[in-house]
Amino acid sequence: MKRRNLLVTAAATVSAVWLSSYLTRRARVMTTSNPEKFEVNKTEEEWRQTLTPEQFRVLRKHGTERAGTSPLDKNYAKGTYVCAGCGQPLFTAETKFNSGTGWPSFYAPIEGAIATSVDKSFFMTRVEVHCSRCGGHLGHVFNDGPAPTGKRYCMNGVAMEFTSQA
Numbered sequence: 001m002k003r004r005n006l007l008v009t010a011a012a013t014v015s016a017v018w019l020s021s022y023l024t025r026r027a028r029v030m031t032t033s034n035p036e037k038f039e040v041n042k043t044e045e046e047w048r049q050t051l052t053p054e055q056f057r058v059l060r061k062h063g064t065e066r067a068g069t070s071p072l073d074k075n076y077a078k079g080t081y082v083c084a085g086c087g088q089p090l091f092t093a094e095t096k097f098n099s100g101t102g103w104p105s106f107y108a109p110i111e112g113a114i115a116t117s118v119d120k121s122f123f124m125t126r127v128e129v130h131c132s133r134c135g136g137h138l139g140h141v142f143n144d145g146p147a148p149t150g151k152r153y154c155m156n157g158v159a160m161e162f163t164s165q166a
Helices: 002-030 044-050 053-059
Strands: 079-083 089-092 114-119 126-131 137-142 152-155 160-164
Touching: 044 053, 053 137, 089 152, 114 137
Parallel strands: none
Antiparallel strands: 079 089, 079 160, 114 126, 126 137, 137 152
16 A cells, blocks of 8 residues: 555656646747737736736736637627737628637638747647737637638637727
8 A cells, every 4th residue: 555655646746747847838938939020019017007917818928718708709790800919900800700619710810910820738739829910819720610711710809809890
């Protein structure tokens, strides 16, 4: 019995060390790198002053809002979805569709509005979507969307604001 306890304790310790290393490495990797390559550059404190805490967590720290919490998910009015960080137009209402995921989804961005990078967090590889103007994290893109692109840009509603078309 003592040997079993020793093995369980050793396995738990190794797992805890590995998980701690993985999570701290992820935090370093997921922080937007090379901010000087973006047109809009602010210090972390300046971002904190201009964004809500939830917007800061998603846009600047690569967080994800809880599914089904964004009013933008069920918004189908005519207009444009812009970056909550810098105001850059990202998606038009014409490209929005109901994916059933609980997040606003689009099949195509406005040309030049987004940039992508590889996200290898949470034991999977995904394509992360950023605002091309300020580098803010918007969400991820998947290959299970509707025609004509077959893409599903699954965006955090808190990372965007909606401007209606008059």
